[in-house]
Amino acid sequence: MQWPKSPAQISPICKRGTKSTPFPVIFCNNETCACLTDPSPLRLSVLPVSASGPATNLHCNHKIQKLKGLSSSSQGVWESVTGPTLQIKTKEVETVNHSTTVRLHRHSTDHVLSPQVSGMDGARKCNKRSNKKEREKKEINTQSFYRLGTCDLPHGFQISGRFARSIHRNLEVEQPTTSAAESVPKQPFVIGVAGGAASGKTTVCDLIIQQLHDQRVVLVNQDSFYHNLSEEELMRVHEYNFDHPDAFDTEQLLCCMGKLRHWQAVDIPNYDFKSYKNGVVPKRRVNPSDVIILEGILAFHDPRVRELMNMKIFVDTDPDVRLARRIRRDTVEKGRDIRTVLDQYSNFVKPAFDDFILPTKKYADIIIPRGGDNHVAIDLIVQHIRTKLGQHDLCKIYPNLYVIQSTFQIRGMHTLIRDAKTTKHDFVFYSDRLIRLVVEHGLGHLPFTEKQVITPTGSVYTGVDFCKRLCGVSVIRSGESMENALRACCKGIKIGKILIHREGDNGQQLIYEKLPTDISDRHVLLLDPILGTGNSAVQAISLLIRKGVPESNIIFLNLISAPQASDSPDMIMFTAVLHLQLVSMRPMSTIFEFFQFGLYFFQLLKSLADVSSNYQLC
Ligand SMILES: Nc1ncnc2c1ncn2[C@@H]1O[C@H](COP(=O)(O)OP(=O)(O)O)[C@@H](O)[C@H]1O
Numbered sequence: 045m046q047w048p049k050s051p052a053q054i055s056p057i058c059k060r061g062t063k064s065t066p067f068p069v070i071f072c073n074n075e076t077c078a079c080l081t082d083p084s085p086l087r088l089s090v091l092p093v094s095a096s097g098p099a100t101n102l103h104c105n106h107k108i109q110k111l112k113g114l115s116s117s118s119q120g121v122w123e124s125v126t127g128p129t130l131q132i133k134t135k136e137v138e139t140v141n142h143s144t145t146v147r148l149h150r151h152s153t154d155h156v157l158s159p160q161v162s163g164m165d166g167a168r169k170c171n172k173r174s175n176k177k178e179r180e181k182k183e184i185n186t187q188s189f190y191r192l193g194t195c196d197l198p199h200g201f202q203i204s205g206r207f208a209r210s211i212h213r214n215l216e217v218e219q220p221t222t223s224a225a226e227s228v229p230k231q232p233f234v235i236g237v238a239g240g241a242a243s244g245k246t247t248v249c250d251l252i253i254q255q256l257h258d259q260r261v262v263l264v265n266q267d268s269f270y271h272n273l274s275e276e277e278l279m280r281v282h283e284y285n286f287d288h289p290d291a292f293d294t295e296q297l298l299c300c301m302g303k304l305r306h307w308q309a310v311d312i313p314n315y316d317f318k319s320y321k322n323g324v325v326p327k328r329r330v331n332p333s334d335v336i337i338l339e340g341i342l343a344f345h346d347p348r349v350r351e352l353m354n355m356k357i358f359v360d361t362d363p364d365v366r367l368a369r370r371i372r373r374d375t376v377e378k379g380r381d382i383r384t385v386l387d388q389y390s391n392f393v394k395p396a397f398d399d400f401i402l403p404t405k406k407y408a409d410i411i412i413p414r415g416g417d418n419h420v421a422i423d424l425i426v427q428h429i430r431t432k433l434g435q436h437d438l439c440k441i442y443p444n445l446y447v448i449q450s451t452f453q454i455r456g457m458h459t460l461i462r463d464a465k466t467t468k469h470d471f472v473f474y475s476d477r478l479i480r481l482v483v484e485h486g487l488g489h490l491p492f493t494e495k496q497v498i499t500p501t502g503s504v505y506t507g508v509d510f511c512k513r514l515c516g517v518s519v520i521r522s523g524e525s526m527e528n529a530l531r532a533c534c535k536g537i538k539i540g541k542i543l544i545h546r547e548g549d550n551g552q553q554l555i556y557e558k559l560p561t562d563i564s565d566r567h568v569l570l571l572d573p574i575l576g577t578g579n580s581a582v583q584a585i586s587l588l589i590r591k592g593v594p595e596s597n598i599i600f601l602n603l604i605s606a607p608q609a610s611d612s613p614d615m616i617m618f619t620a621v622l623h624l625q626l627v628s629m630r631p632m633s634t635i636f637e638f639f640q641f642g643l644y645f646f647q648l649l650k651s652l653a654d655v656s657s658n659y660q661l662c
């Protein structure tokens with residue numbers, strides 16, 4: 045996207061939601077439209093936030109106050125004060141030193157304002173920021189699909205709807221021609237840490253935080269959400285069960301965690317163990333961070349809380365050790381007498397551990413024996429978190445989604461195949477090269493067996509043997525464009541075909557299939573370079589499952605996927621591990637040409653047939 049260089053290039057008014065929204069205008073709502081008539085000193089652009097989070101994506105008012113005080117020289121300040129994204133609701137913002145007033149009224153959609161700076165340098169910086177921000181706006185909740193493909197840097201798109209939530213979890217992207225209606229806040233990586241009282245949860249968290257010293261990490265304790273005790277309960281506090289799930293205000297916990305996940309600051313209560321009250325100590329302000337750790341005995345008890353977590357750790361410490369630590373902690377630190385501590389343990393703590401805490405161990409991704417003493421486990425966890433933080437936002441959340449790391453070569457290929465001026469030969473050549481990369485990455489996710497061979501010098505080399513029972517399945521027609529790459533990598537591979545007609549009942553109709561008879565025993569590489577509505581993918585995967593292929597044996601390879609998948613069926617049918625990936629993000633209309641990918645590819649291929657003898661036309 046070209047950023048405006050001078051006010052003259054700026055459209056005076058833009059209406060919310062119009063796709064052609066030019067930068068950098070401000071805003072609008074149902075009643076009022078306003079813009080900066082002279083935006084040069086303070087250039088702002090407004091992107092309507094996606095429908096995914098109507099009222100949740102709001103920043104604090106104080107940030108808006110800072111915005112009020114901006115002058116032409118304070119753009120940098122604004123950025124540092126507000127971070128990369130400022131979201132506004134129901135506020136009036138006046139740009140001082142300007143004749144213009146921008147009014148942002150309450151309405152159904154909030155807005156993201158992004159700073160712009162002048163000149164081409166500024167434009168580039170701004171574009172970078174904008175790219176980053178756009179990349180940070182994916183939101184998906186279910187975990188089911190796995191895709192593999194190539195991906196440029198994500199830019200502007202949003203995933204919504206059921207299908208999108210599961211299949212369509214990646215993205216990438218292009219420069220923002222985009223409808224801004226697609227902003228979603230950045231996704232933190234949420235870790236849950238559960239385990240019995242005094243098992244060492246806090247110690248483990250502290251060690252993780254120490255090792256992640258160069259990352260922004262916040263710790264939230266479930267203890268902070270203990271209900272306040274009533275006067276009556278206080279009088280008989282020894283009969284109160286602090287280890288029962290009902291002792292916690294889980295709704296408030298969910299609310300706070302939800303806000304943090306949506307990159308909003310929250311005020312978390314401070315529970316006082318001596319007075320048994322929240323509110324004695326002032327609340328703690330917790331700012332959004334890249335990593336959020338929620339720690340507590342019953343952190344995994346409520347499924348809604350569990351669903352917020354990207355990684356679950358259970359600290360598993362011997363009960364005697366826990367009791368010994370508890371006695372010391374409660375007597376020395378909390379000033380309780382030993383008899384009370386032991387009574388509480390036998391009446392409540394132990395039964396609750398058996399009834400509510402231990403049963404949640406099964407939800408853990410990682411169980412750490414010996415808690416903080418287990419340095420190997422903590423190192424591995426930190427390593428995993430670092431890997432996740434280095435990944436694409438959606439890959440942090442969906443372990444089954446793989447996006448090929450974008451390099452300039454890959455971006456270059458994406459650019460070429462999108463360029464209307466690209467020659468036929470280059471289109472075919474670079475599509476094929478890109479497809480080959482996706483196929484190689486996909487094959488890398490197949491299981492293997494260890495194999496020893498004798499080298500020509502007589503020594504033993506321990507290597508691996510390829511997975512033998514494979515087949516490809518291409519979705520006719522565009523999927524066929526991926527067959528050559530698959531054949532080139534897997535000599536003699538069987539390839540089946542599925543034809544899905546897009547305009548049948550429900551816009552999808554399976555009209556032809558030819559699959560290996562023993563497909564249920566094979567690992568299937570499903571080939572379809574473009575994921576549009578997702579309907580074809582749904583049909584194809586459903587068919588494979590009906591044919592007895594376990595979902596975990598399907599690797600879905602594609603190149604480009606579009607965000608408009610919201611009307612597709614519920615992906616619950618595909619909840620297992622499919623390996624997918626993807627790549628694009630442009631609104632469907634703008635990548636229309638790619639929906640003709642197969643047609644285009646093969647037309648070009650035919651016309652190049654004499655020069656491209658490597659290709660087998662189907
Ligand atoms: N590996 C350990 N060795 C010795 N003491 C420990 C160890 N881990 C934790 N502790 C002590 O046990 C008590 C409870 O640990 P903590 O991490 O607060 O557990 P939790 O958060 O599960 O209640 C603390 O006093 C802590 O110093």
Ligand SMILES: O=c1ccn([C@@H]2O[C@H](COP(=O)(O)O)[C@@H](O)[C@H]2O)c(=O)[nH]1
Pocket residue numbers: 240241242243267270286287316317320340341393
């Ligand atoms: O007022 C209270 C509140 C809680 N407890 C006990 O604390 C532990 C949970 O704390 P961890 O730090 O997670 O171990 C739980 O067993 C409660 O019984 C309490 O004694 N008094």
